[in-house]
Structures are given as structure tokens and as C-alpha cells.
Amino acid sequence: MQDAVNDDDRDAQEKLADKYPSLLKRNSWSGQLMPDRPRAHQVHVGEGWLPLIEELCVDISRELRKHPDLIEPVYAVQIKEKFGGLRFYLSIGTEEINNLVREAERKSYTICETCGQPGESRKDLGWILTLCDEHYTGRKALLDATNQLSD
Numbered sequence: 001m002q003d004a005v006n007d008d009d010r011d012a013q014e015k016l017a018d019k020y021p022s023l024l025k026r027n028s029w030s031g032q033l034m035p036d037r038p039r040a041h042q043v044h045v046g047e048g049w050l051p052l053i054e055e056l057c058v059d060i061s062r063e064l065r066k067h068p069d070l071i072e073p074v075y076a077v078q079i080k081e082k083f084g085g086l087r088f089y090l091s092i093g094t095e096e097i098n099n100l101v102r103e104a105e106r107k108s109y110t111i112c113e114t115c116g117q118p119g120e121s122r123k124d125l126g127w128i129l130t131l132c133d134e135h136y137t138g139r140k141a142l143l144d145a146t147n148q149l150s151d
Contacts (some may be wrong), residue, residue, distance in 0.1 A: 020057040044080040048116035056104040084128035
């Protein structure tokens with residue numbers, strides 16, 4: 001289960017949206033991020049993956065400069081964690097842009113979603129998360145304590 005987006009994450013997400021307004025669109029009425037899907041009003045990932053997302057936005061922006069006809073229609077529809085990995089859904093994309101997205105999604109399985117340090121997929125927490133040893137140990141201890149309380 002994904003943690004709620006905290007204020008620091010929200011601030012980082014807002015900065016990303018301000019830096020890449022054509023990719024991370026806002027609803028013109030509400031100002032919320034990514035208005036096209038009901039559950040996609042924010043970037044639903046931990047702070048540790050935000051540099052990876054920013055790197056991807058830089059790469060996509062660079063690629064879009066080669067295809068000026070695509071700049072308006074290409075934007076992030078949803079950005080989230082699923083099965084321990086990054087999911088970055090675009091409205092449309094070229095083969096090269098899709099390859100960039102796949103590479104970032106692949107990299108996410110090696111980066112702690114919480115802090116950005118090297119991590120790995122952890123499958124014994126009741127859900128799959130990519131975490132470093134420190135954050136895995138903390139989550140595991142919390143889960144074990146919760147399970148003991150319910151026994």
C-alpha cells in the first residue's frame with residue numbers, strides 16, 4: 001500500500017510540474033496536476049523516485065524538440081508505483097520516448113522509492129515495494145509489530 005503523499009513530496013511534485021508544464025499538465029480550473037484521469041491528480045510515488053522522474057522529463061523534452069508537432073499532445077496521464085516499479089503513462093509517444101519510459105521504469109526497481117538510495121524489490125511486506133535495506137527493515141519491523149498486535 002502506497003503512503004499518502006506528504007507535504008515535502010507535494011512540494012517536490014509542484015516544482016516538477018512548474019519546471020515541465022507541458023508534460024505535467026494542470027487543470028485550468030483547479031490547478032491540480034494531471035486532470036485527465038480521476039485518480040491522476042498527483043504524482044503518486046515516493047520522494048526517492050522524483051529525481052528519476054525529473055531525468056525522464058528532461059529526456060522526453062529533449063526528444064520532443066526533435067518532433068515539434070508532438071509537443072502539445074504529449075503529456076503525462078498518470079505517474080504512480082505499481083508492483084514495486086514506476087509507471088509513467090503518456091498520452092502518446094514516439095518509439096524513442098516509449099523506450100525512455102521503459103528504461104526509467106526498469107531503473108525504478110533498483111532505487112529506493114522512499115530515499116533514492118540503491119534498493120531492491122521487497123515482496124514480503126504484504127505488497128511489493130522497492131526499498132533500500134534501511135527502509136525495508138523499518139517497514140518490516142512495523143509490519144511485524146502490527147501482526148503481533150492482531151494475534
